[in-house]
Amino acid sequence: MKPVLEVRGLGVSFGVLRAVDDVWFDAEPNAITAVIGPNGAGKSTLFNLISGQLRPTVGRVVLDGADVTVRSPHLLQRAGMGRSFQITNLFFELSVFENLRLAAQRLESKRRMLLPVGRPGPARSRVDELIARFDLSAKAGDLAGGLSHGEQRRLEIAVAMAARPSILLLDEPTQGMSHADTLDTARLIRDLSRDVTILLIEHDIGVVMDISKHVVVMQHGRKLAEGPPAVVRADPAVQAAYFGHA
Numbered sequence: 001m002k003p004v005l006e007v008r009g010l011g012v013s014f015g016v017l018r019a020v021d022d023v024w025f026d027a028e029p030n031a032i033t034a035v036i037g038p039n040g041a042g043k044s045t046l047f048n049l050i051s052g053q054l055r056p057t058v059g060r061v062v063l064d065g066a067d068v069t070v071r072s073p074h075l076l077q078r079a080g081m082g083r084s085f086q087i088t089n090l091f092f093e094l095s096v097f098e099n100l101r102l103a104a105q106r107l108e109s110k111r112r113m114l115l116p117v118g119r120p121g122p123a124r125s126r127v128d129e130l131i132a133r134f135d136l137s138a139k140a141g142d143l144a145g146g147l148s149h150g151e152q153r154r155l156e157i158a159v160a161m162a163a164r165p166s167i168l169l170l171d172e173p174t175q176g177m178s179h180a181d182t183l184d185t186a187r188l189i190r191d192l193s194r195d196v197t198i199l200l201i202e203h204d205i206g207v208v209m210d211i212s213k214h215v216v217v218m219q220h221g222r223k224l225a226e227g228p229p230a231v232v233r234a235d236p237a238v239q240a241a242y243f244g245h246a
Contacts, residue, residue, distance in 0.1 A: 002065070004029050004167050004197040010049055010059035011221075019045045021221045023059070027167060027214075032189065032198045034208045037218035038241060043201045044086060046218070047171055050199070051083045052076045064166055078106070082165030082196075084156045086172045092145030096136050096155055099144050100127045103162035126162060134158040134188070150181035154188065167197040174204055186211050205242075209233060217241070 003026035010023045020042045027033040035043050048054040050061050052073040061069045063079055071079065091099050104123035131140050134154050139147060144155060153173055160168055173189065174182040182204060189198060190211045202208050208215060208229065215232040217225040225235045232238055 001029050003027055003062075004064060005050070005199065006060075006062035007046075007050065008060040008062065010046065010056050010061065012045065012049055012054055012057045019221050020049060020056075023216075023218070023223050025214075025216045025223065025226055027197050027199050029197055030193055030195075031213040032193050032200055032211050033214045033216065034200045034202055034212040035216045035218060036202065036205065036208055037224070040220075041218040042221035043218055044171060045221075047083070047169055047199075047201060051081060051169055077163060077165070080166035081169065082160035082163065082167070083169040084153075084160045084171060084173060086175060086201075088149075088152050088156055090144045090152060090156055090159065093143060095141050095143055096147070097127060097131070097140045099155060099159055100130055100162055103159040104130075106163045126164070130158045130162060150177050150185070153177065153181075153185065157185075157188070157192075161192070161196065165196060167199060168192065170198060170200045170202075172201055172203060174202065174207060182207065 005027035007023055007025050011021045012019050023046060025033070035046065037043055045054065049056045052071055055070060060067055063081060066079065068076055068079055091102070101123060104126045107122040107126055131137055136155065136158065139151060144152065147155065157170065157173060170189065174185050177185060186207045189200070192198065200212070212229050215226060215229050216223060217232055217238050219241045224241060225232055225238050
């Protein structure tokens with residue numbers, strides 16, 4: 001099957017520092033592709049290049065067959081890219097429902113843009129669907145700022161899914177979570193891959209090996225290895241990067 005996302009020779013420099021250097025990989029439809037590596041390997045910078053937060057010095061990003069390398073984040077969202085961030089990025093003074101309703105606004109036609117947000121329509125239907133799927137029914141009227149850390153992270157993923165993306169970028173979705181919340185989030189991400197292609201940065205290697213179909217390993221801004229989880233885990237170069245020995 002044709003990849004949803006194609007990263008082709010992507011790189012960016014900051015002065016003499018080559019933060020990301022000649023990275024190539026594909027993300028297949030309805031599969032979880034994980035990007036891992038030691039701290040400072042360039043993972044978040046790579047995500048910023050793919051999602052339009054940074055403009056690459058070299059290389060291309062191809063989404064659903066279209067070159068989107070120089071598109072801004074809002075245009076990439078329209079093209080089908082959703083993203084969550086390493087630091088929780090919500091409207092904390094708004095309710096769970098309101099956060100999701102704002103994120104789903106793109107599903108409305110232009111003639112409905114000024115109607116009350118509570119009115120029935122594609123966006124409201126999507127919000128109701130997400131509240132049920134992400135187990136947020138009991139919290140729908142609560143302020144996002146009052147949720148637990150695990151609930152906020154779950155809401156942020158729901159917000160990224162609101163506009164029905166074709167690919168979802170998740171940057172450290174289990175960071176700071178308890179063991180129980182981490183397991184719940186891993187199950188949720190696996191379930192979401194039935195509907196959307198997922199590109200994931202994750203520090204928990206157990207989660208990566210459990211839910212990913214393909215793993216890309218970075219070190220010093222370059223791709224060190226890639227392949228199925230079992231193959232990557234057995235790679236001596238990967239073992240040396242993580243543990244200092246093969």
